[in-house]
Amino acid sequence: xxxxxxxxxxxxxxxxxxxxxKKTLFDKVWDKHVIQQIDKGPDVLFIDRHMVHEVTSxxxxxxxxxxxxxxxxxxxxxxxxxxxxxxxxxxxPVQDSLSAKQLDALExxxxxxxxxxxxxxxxxxxxxxxxxxxYGITVPGATIVCGDSHTxxxxxxxxxxFGIGTSEVEMVLSTQCILQPKPKKMRITIxxxxxxxxxxxxxxxxxxxxxxxxGATGHFVEYAGxxxxxxxxxxxxxxxxxxxxxxxxxxxxxxxxxTFRYIKGREFTPKGDAWDKAMDxxxxxxTDEGAKFDKEFFFDGSEIEPMIxxxxxxxxxxxxxxxxxxxxxxxxGVATYQKSLNYMGYNEGESMIGKEIDFVxxxxxxxxxxxxxxAFTEIVKGxxxxxxxxxxxxxxxxxxxxxxxxxxxxxxxxxxxxxxREPGCSACLAMNDDKIPQGKYAVxxxxxxxxxxxxxxxxxxxxxxxxxxxxxxxxxxxxxxxxIN
Amino acid sequence: MAYDKFDILNSAGVPLxxxxxxxxxxxxxxxxxxxxxxxxxxxxxxxxRYNNDDTPKKDFILNNPTYSGKILVGGKNFGSGSxxxxxxxxxxxxxxxCVVSSFFADIFRNNCxxxxxxxxxxxxxxxxxxxxxxxxxxKSTFTVxxxxxxxxxxxxxxxxxxxxxxYKKDNMINGFDDIDYLLNxxxxxxxxxxxxxx
Numbered sequence: 258x259x260x261x262x263x264x265x266x267x268x269x270x271x272x273x274x275x276x277x278x279k280k281t282l283f284d285k286v287w288d289k290h291v292i293q294q295i296d297k298g299p300d301v302l303f304i305d306r307h308m309v310h311e312v313t314s315x316x317x318x319x320x321x322x323x324x325x326x327x328x329x330x331x332x333x334x335x336x337x338x339x340x341x342x343x344x345x346x347x348x349x350p351v352q353d354s355l356s357a358k359q360l361d362a363l364e365x366x367x368x369x370x371x372x373x374x375x376x377x378x379x380x381x382x383x384x385x386x387x388x389x390x391x392y393g394i395t396v397p398g399a400t401i402v403c404g405d406s407h408t409x410x411x412x413x414x415x416x417x418x419f420g421i422g423t424s425e426v427e428m429v430l431s432t433q434c435i436l437q438p439k440p441k442k443m444r445i446t447i448x449x450x451x452x453x454x455x456x457x458x459x460x461x462x463x464x465x466x467x468x469x470x471x472g473a474t475g476h477f478v479e480y481a482g483x484x485x486x487x488x489x490x491x492x493x494x495x496x497x498x499x500x501x502x503x504x505x506x507x508x509x510x511x512x513x514x515x516t517f518r519y520i521k522g523r524e525f526t527p528k529g530d531a532w533d534k535a536m537d538x539x540x541x542x543x544t545d546e547g548a549k550f551d552k553e554f555f556f557d558g559s560e561i562e563p564m565i566x567x568x569x570x571x572x573x574x575x576x577x578x579x580x581x582x583x584x585x586x587x588x589x590g591v592a593t594y595q596k597s598l599n600y601m602g603y604n605e606g607e608s609m610i611g612k613e614i615d616f617v618x619x620x621x622x623x624x625x626x627x628x629x630x631x632a633f634t635e636i637v638k639g640x641x642x643x644x645x646x647x648x649x650x651x652x653x654x655x656x657x658x659x660x661x662x663x664x665x666x667x668x669x670x671x672x673x674x675x676x677x678r679e680p681g682c683s684a685c686l687a688m689n690d691d692k693i694p695q696g697k698y699a700v701x702x703x704x705x706x707x708x709x710x711x712x713x714x715x716x717x718x719x720x721x722x723x724x725x726x727x728x729x730x731x732x733x734x735x736x737x738x739x740x741i742n
Numbered sequence: 743m744a745y746d747k748f749d750i751l752n753s754a755g756v757p758l759x760x761x762x763x764x765x766x767x768x769x770x771x772x773x774x775x776x777x778x779x780x781x782x783x784x785x786x787x788x789x790x791r792y793n794n795d796d797t798p799k800k801d802f803i804l805n806n807p808t809y810s811g812k813i814l815v816g817g818k819n820f821g822s823g824s825x826x827x828x829x830x831x832x833x834x835x836x837x838x839x840c841v842v843s844s845f846f847a848d849i850f851r852n853n854c855x856x857x858x859x860x861x862x863x864x865x866x867x868x869x870x871x872x873x874x875x876x877x878x879x880x881k882s883t884f885t886v887x888x889x890x891x892x893x894x895x896x897x898x899x900x901x902x903x904x905x906x907x908x909y910k911k912d913n914m915i916n917g918f919d920d921i922d923y924l925l926n927x928x929x930x931x932x933x934x935x936x937x938x939x940x
Contacts, residue, residue: 292934298909301924313826315777324921329928330935341775355775397938406825406849422827422853424919432924434931438907440848470762471819474848476901504822506848527940531793532867538939570762570822590817593761686771686824695794707766707823709789 276510279545281442282511286417286542288399292434299436305399307429308318308385309336309372311363312688313404317365317427317439328370329433333396336367337375339384341688344651344678347377356689357401367373370430376597383654386410386622390494391656393523397512398541402429407704409500412509413493414516415542417477419507423575440506441551444544447484449558456632457492458624458721459704460484461499461563462574467556470572474504476552479544479626484558485510490519491628496621499704512541512643563737565609565707568721569597573706574719577736581607600708601716609734610720617648617729618711619722621685623651624702627660634666636726642674643732649691651683652677673730682702687712700728743932747917751840751886752896754811756803757876763816764823771824781847782828792888805910808880816843821850822825822921822924830854840886842893844869855910856920862886867901871895888915 280288293505314336321328328334341356351357360377361592367374375381381388388409389395397415402408404426411418420664421435428435447465465472478500485493493510500508517539527535562576575581581598583605586593592704598604603612619625619633630652642648650670652658658680661667684691685703692712693699699717706717718734727737750776753797773785791802798805821845823828823868830853831843840860854861864872875895885894888911906914913919924931 268925292930295909298907301931303928303931303938305940306936312774316779316827319778320921326925327907329931353775359775359777396940402823406823406826408825420825420849422825422830422849422856424827424853424856427926428921430913432931433935434924436909436920457822470822471845474819474845501823505940519809527881535940570764587761590761592759593817596760686766688774689770700803705764705766705823707764709770710766713770713789713794 259566259719266631268471270275273446279548281378281548281550282415282479282509283417283442284541284548286398286400286415287439289312289398290417295436299438302400302435302437304402304429304433304435307334307433308389308394308401308403309363309401309426310340310385311338311359312340313423314366314426315359315362316423317404317430318362320427321431324431326431328430331371331704333433333647334372334430335389336363336372337382337385337388338363338377340682341570342377342681343689344649344681344683344691347679351377353438353689377617380655383656384622384625384682386498387625387653387657390414390490391523391654392645393520393526396526397516398519398536398542407498407502407505410494410498410622412497412500412507413490414520415509415512415539417507420501427618430616440477441475442452442479443505443552443554444479444481444550445554445556447556447558448482449484450556451484451561454563454723454741455561456721456723457495457679459561459564460558460565461496462571462719463561464556465499465562465572467572468503468554468572470502470570471504473500476505478505480508480510481544483576484603486513486732487641489628492514494626495623499571500635503705530728541588556596563721563724565605565724566717567601567609569600569706571657571706573597575609577610577724581605581609600686602630610736613698614646614700614718614728614733615697616693617629617725618648618651618684618699618701618703619681619725620651620653620715622653622682624722625657627657629702630657630661630662633726634669636723636737637675637730638669640673640730642729645732646729648729649678649684650674651678651691652680675729678739684711686710688714693717700725700734745917745919748839748858748860748888748914750888751812751860752883753813753814754809754881754883755813755872755876756809756811757873758803758814758816759873761817762819765821765829766823768821768829769826774826779831781835782832783837786832786836789881809876811812813839813884813886814838814841814878815869816841817868818843818845820846822847825849825853827853827857828842830857830859834859842869844873844921855914858914859919860886860888861915864893864902864904864937868900871898871900928930
């Protein structure tokens with residue numbers, strides 16, 4: 258073969274290119290969306306779907322106004338209100354005037370630019386990363402962005418999905434493109450079977466505890482192996498959601514029959530010929546054997562325990578039967594570690610089992626889906642909420658809320674002394690009134706345990722829905738496996 | 743939004759020798775409710791900086807008049823967590839133009855570059871030298887030269903080179919932004935969009 262012929266084959270538009278170049282799942286999706294490569298600069302990446310919420314968009318829309326331009330592809334843009342919406346009395350006017358102003362601004366901006374808007378009270382309203390998959394906005398092989406770091410959730414479908422800042426939101430609104438250097442690639446493979454009581458949340462917290470909060474910075478992660486293959490789509494969403502907590506731009510899992518079955522027939526997924534055309538593309542979405550990653554990690558699924566965090570970042574997690582590590586055993590600065598333990602009121606060498614707690618929060622884009630509520634309900638069924646615990650159960654969307662009622666979960670929850678709130682991000686980031694008070698401990702199914710994340714002075718223990726359920730009925734940190742029938 | 747041009751910055755530095763400073767510390771979520779980009783500097787490091795009754799916490803570095811300058815010096819993994827650009831806005835609005843650390847979180851780094859705050863990533867050893875220089879004399883100055891991609895500790899001979907994407911460097915030196923670039927290739931974008939599989 259002549260040199261010239263080889264050169265021609267290296268053109269990504271040439272179909273033969275894909276046969277000779279071994280590519281990762283990430284490469285295939287990324288390369289398909291590159292419009293232009295700027296010399297010594299970033300790639301111009303086309304964005305298929307842009308999700309917008311009230312907090313990170315108003316300044317971006319203001320930018321469009323200043324430039325006197327309209328949203329380029331409103332049909333590729335979807336807006337929902339979630340970050341600072343109240344989770345009780347949603348039918349009443351929003352009390353917080355600043356929140357109300359932000360919600361109004363999104364509604365006005367969406368209507369001015371012809372964008373679908375699922376605001377407060379709309380039957381499709383919910384957390385942006387919950388409603389995207391529910392209505393088929395999320396599809397395999399797509400590029401998806403949102404002004405929110407947990408956009409990585411959508412990677413569960415084999416999409417490249419990542420969070421962006423407001424300047425980039427403005428960029429995508431105005432040009433449907435983003436300038437991004439291509440990240441490095443990492444693969445995390447976990448084979449073996451998970452033990453009873455070990456959930457996708459535990460798998461994610463386990464990985465982050467191994468890699469630390471900066472271990473995947475600069476990388477896009479692919480999750481591979483039996484553990485992820487056998488996970489439900491919702492479980493995969495939980496794992497991909499937490500990719501950002503180890504610094505990754507995003508995480509993704511190759512689409513399979515389970516993925517296609519999940520999305521087929523949803524409101525925004527392609528239909529008819531468009532579906533067939535999309536399937537031709539989607540069926541090629543897997544990492545070629547022999548494709549290279551910049552970093553690889555391998556873990557054994559059977560070694561993962563139910564996890565809980567004890568510190569102030571998601572990497573500070575341990576298996577429930579383990580002790581809080583000593584500063585010397587942790588990577589990083591001793592002063593930072595001590596500051597963290599002081600904030601939490603814990604000491605090195607202590608066990609988390611039996612620690613008193615005050616609040617339980619079930620919800621968020623990490624664990625606010627129907628399977629999470631099923632798992633929580635299974636544990637509290639026939640038991641009673643502990644008197645010392647305030648529990649906030651917040652469905653990720655109206656669709657989840659309806660399913661909780663339809664499946665009879667609400668009756669069981671109410672019999673056990675729990676109430677259900679209305680959908681939203683809620684106490685995950687405490688922008689609305691759902692704030693954990695100063696000094697109080699909350700077992701939360703959300704994604705961040707940063708200082709004050711759930712309210713000024715709040716102390717967060719991240720865990721799975723069943724760990725949260727075990728804490729809710731015992732009033733303290735409890736190994737959920739002791740309550741599984 | 744176009745922003746200030748960045749060329750050479752000569753300033754003292756404010757030290758924050760803590761690792762994993764996340765964006766919830768830089769600006770807590772409850773201060774993200776503005777619909778315009780104004781006033782975020784007042785709430786920079788809000789919960790480390792103020793007590794519950796809004797009185798300043800005396801032991802926090804921003805409340806110590808000994809330290810000032812346009813350079814914020816942070817520990818490893820600065821800016822982890824949420825994608826909120828408000829964190830970069832707060833840093834800018836407070837008066838910082840440059841953040842020095844031995845490691846930055848990705849989205850935070852991008853956000854800084856997009857609004858005209860220069861993230862300078864140095865080796866852990868150089869970072870220690872920077873902290874040491876400020877500890878020895880809070881008035882120590884540093885020179886950040888973007889064109890040459892160098893940071894110098896003025897009181898010593900220590901200098902270090904830093905990386906920046908050449909495209910982004912050009913943008914910062916000229917005060918251009920990405921949208922100007924993209925609007926110029928709108929035709930290509932439209933052509934591309936017609937043929938996407940999804």
